[in-house]
Amino acid sequence: MTKVALRAGSTEEFRELRSPYGGEVIAEVEQADAALVDRVLARQTALFADRAQRLPHHERAAILRRAARLAESRLEDLALQVAREGGKPLTDARAEVARGVNGLELAAEEGIRIAGHEVPMRGTAAAAGRLAFTTREPRGLVAAVSAFNHPFNLVVHQVAPAVAAGCPVTIKPASATPLSCHALVDLLLEAGLPEDWAVVLPMPGRVAESLVTDPRIAFFSFIGSGEVGWGLRRKVADGVRCAMEHGGAAPLIVDEGADLEALVPKIVKGGYYHAGQVCVSVQRVFALRSVADELVERVRAEVAGLVTGDPTEAATQVGPLIEQGEADRVHEWVQEAVAAGARLVEGGQPMDNQCYAPTLLVDAPADTKVRTMEVFGPVMNISSVDTLDAAIAAANDVPFSFQASICTADVNRAMYAATRIDANAVMINDHTAFRVDWMPFGGRKVSGLGLGGIPHTLEEMTAEKLIVLPAP
Template identity: 55%
Template sequence: MIQVVQAFDRAPIAEVPADDAAALERKLAAATRAMRDRDGWPKPHRRIAILRRAAELLEERQARFALLIAREGGKPLTDATVEVVRAVDGLRNAADEIRNFAGKEIPMGLTPASDGRWAFTTKEPIGVVAAISAFNHPLNLIVHQVAPAVAVGCPVIVKPATTTPLSCLELVALLREAGLDEPWCQTLVTDDNALAEALATDPRVAFLSFIGSARVGWHLRSKLPPGTRCALEHGGAAPVIVDRSAAIERIIEPIAKGGYYHAGQVCVSVQRIFVHAEILDAFTERFAARVAQLRVGDPILPETEVGPLILPRETERVASWIEEATARGARLLGGGRLSETTLVPGIVLDPPADAKLSQLEVFGPVTCIYGFTEMDAAIGIANSLPHAFQAAVFSRDIGPALRAAQRLDASAVMINDHTAFRTDWMPFAGRRHSGYGVGGIPWTMEEMAEDKMIVLRQEG
């Protein structure tokens, strides 16, 4: 059994049966049989109906799912409610995309050798999908992996994070209630890393969707059998460039939200803030004042803005990174510990370039502020890490904004918005160490499908 506890106070919530190797084999066999039975593939209209019904059911149970997210994952209830709303929209997005998910005509007759032919492509499901997910969005990440698979027609086996399996289990039950047969969406609940790797690397799996640490993701990719495709979503240390023309009174709130949303446990959370020297002091003063006002505590309380980290060891790690930076001359504003898993939001001023806070993803309620005089120099530092995901620039002048947008090494650059902005239908992808492939529901559907070309030759 796996005991699930509240992230905030470690109080038990539930015990969930753990799957073993025999269970994994049964689930892989069932998914493989479903995939091989082409006559049994659910028709597009059926997949649309299931996803739309699932969205309706989830919307009806919004309050229940939001509380579950807040309890098992520690996300403040207001943000957990937003996550459920996004998940409902994600299911509808996947259903809507089916209407436009199609192949195209390939022109023929362009050469004498291709004359007398008509060619077009169709879309087919790639095969069995293994989805390994993370704790920080325990419902919406599952939707991002499962809904595209259902929409395309791939059987999917989803392994939720051991710390947050309940939202996943309830969503899969909800899909079954909406009419999806069991082999098309199954769960693997385990804290056995070897068993999770066996799922990801089984030759019957055609596509691996992984959301989690770079270390684990790249390891799994190196173990995939020939022909298995994958998408990896890791993290980064998202940079923000604050130009001298930025309106300080307008940018404090979005940067604070981007840095401390879900206690910084977001793969594109604001981490490194580069501020022009002309406004550095004014920005730091206003930003520190806002961060000090953030309400920290029990995530199920409606007033809470910053909740706990997922595990006690994560608070120890983040605290040690802060201590390393301050011992080497950086200055800490705020910070401290509220409970075993809860840290008070902090700001670290000018941590050394080789400090962990400057080099690695902190995944905690900490941001770093650095001053600069030349934007290109700040961009160079921002681009110097081996990972790159989303970035942001704040400026009232179009020239510096576009210059930063063009030069920042990121898959997406937000102008006058924080790095953690995302809609679930936009492409979402890490560069270099930060990931492989493209997320976002329509984009994931493309990755989980294969084109088949059909060529008809005219007789006579």
């Protein structure tokens, strides 16, 4: 069993970390307290104030590139760690770490490219004889709170832009998955990042609140539940910029004439990837009646063939839920839907080791939890609708607004739906969980605030400064 100590200072308070599959203790992780948080922020404040200690852009980029090469050389070990601590199937964990490698490279390139612009001064006599332009500067200290479901790549999305921007960052990893966060920051330090520019502090929630509400923080990055995130945002100090990524209940519309043979494997992957523990997982499918029966049968056949079990086994496609309580909650929601009239066509039962059988429901009533809330489990519901407008109305009938999909053979109907679905991003003929790490990614309404994606996060972590000077 591994004992993971804090680099930033010792508290000698350790928390057992258990694997979600099997429950064995895989590590003891030292926990920060409020006094250590205060000492770290004091050191980072002094570090940021001393311009002589700031790294130039090209050195930050070189560190990020070296960290990417180190991560690439240890990809298999990092992926196995993701699978063991988070329960993500090994095949998907490998893909996550590979994305993290790309994210480090992307942050290096974007950190060099980010720039201001010339401000035209030709419009009035008062402006004449001046040259004006903007530059971009790091905002200051970053506090980042991360989530368990992508324990390596999500941390890359929060830490790598901070490094590229020149902002000291303190990150609280998810309590269930701190090892991948430690591993990433260790890679950055090995690659040459000086101590205190990136600090990992696992900590209980009450201590995390003292971090994110500290007035020395300039930027707060949060990935996790809306209840926690919005609650913390209400308590941050005046002037703190925030980026918040919460959950969703992603809708996918299947129109008449959609290519079901090509579409169904994508739907199933988008719905059951990481046991549905993805904020943009396919959850609510609205199918036109002419295709609904065939869609249900094709999806059912695919779901029945999914391999559920040990995430460290190469053949596993669906792993455990992160906690037993989550598996119990998912089962309660499925039972509620069935009792209310939903048809259970596949799954619907708990399994050993915190797993839940991949589940397909049909026509769950509109007021059930699987239709109105984020399941965050391996459950999908397919509902029949009469018209495309009815599908759009049903898709929009929740407080969430994140990613969505419209699947159709008609480009005009695709664009009609895409412009009317309430979402920050709409995929056409693909599942709702598609993402690459340079695209804008974020939710509207209760689903979030601001935009993720490495270039967008880097821009948010820097501030534009206007400089005006006389010019002949």
